Amino acid sequence: MLVFFALFSFVLAQRVVELAIARRNARRMTAKGAVEVGHAHYRYLVALHVCFFAALMTEVLVLGRKPPQWWMAPAAAFLIAQGLRYWCMTSLGHFWNTRIFVLPGANAIRRGPYRFFRHPNYLAVVTELLCIPLLFGAWITAAVISIVNLYLLSVRIQAEEAALAEATDYGEVFRSSP
Known part of the structure; x- marks a missing residue:
């Protein structure tokens, strides 16, 4: 149980730090003229992550998953x-950012994992939301949260790609990608 609480606390603290980084980056981006898109679905992503922590805690502690x-x-x-x-x-x-900010006229990022595929950060999130519950035997949380997350990410990726293609060179850069 100590390992569960340690990992749970670590991931929760990590998310709080990431929200602070996202807020700082949002201020920097808007100061440069970036605009936020995808407001409508963002609150559902936040709700999903809150539900993730609540469901994980409930399934492990109340249902006694091992x-x-x-x-x-x-x-x-x-x-x-x-x-x-x-x-x-x-x-x-x-x-x-945890939100979608688009800087008109910016160049698409093609370094790091973005050299290999378009949305590696979302792959990391999908993996985490599946693997953390599985690590503790929380099958219900893993299944339900993962299914909802995949749906929400499909909405988010469409909004993000459309905004990037309209305001940056994203469409040109990734059209020639394999």
């Missing part, structure tokens, strides 16, 4: 996702 024998697999995937998340954040620099 780590499976193969706990090392989701633990390893979680650690890889952490590395990917921070690689994304450092690659995007002040462009990284």
Whole structure:
């Protein structure tokens, strides 16, 4: 149980720090003329992440879930996702945010993991929301949160790509990508 509370606290603290970074980056971006898009779906993403923590805590503590024998697999995937998340954040620099900010005329980011595919940060989030519950045997949380998250990300990615294609060179850069 100590491991659960330690990881739970770590991930929760991590999210709080990331929100502070996102707020700072939002101020920098808007000062440069960036505009925010995708307001409508953002509140649902926030609600999903709040529900994630509540569901995980409930399923582990109330339903008494225990780590499976193969706990090392989701633990390893979680650690890889952490590395990917921070690689994304450092690659995007002040462009990284939990919201969608678009700076008209900016060039698409093609460094770090963005050299290989378009949305590596979302891959990290999908992996974390699946693997953290699986690490502790919280099957219901893993399934429900992952399904809702995939739907919300499909909405978010459409909004993000449309805004980037309209205001930046994103469409040109990624049209020629494999």
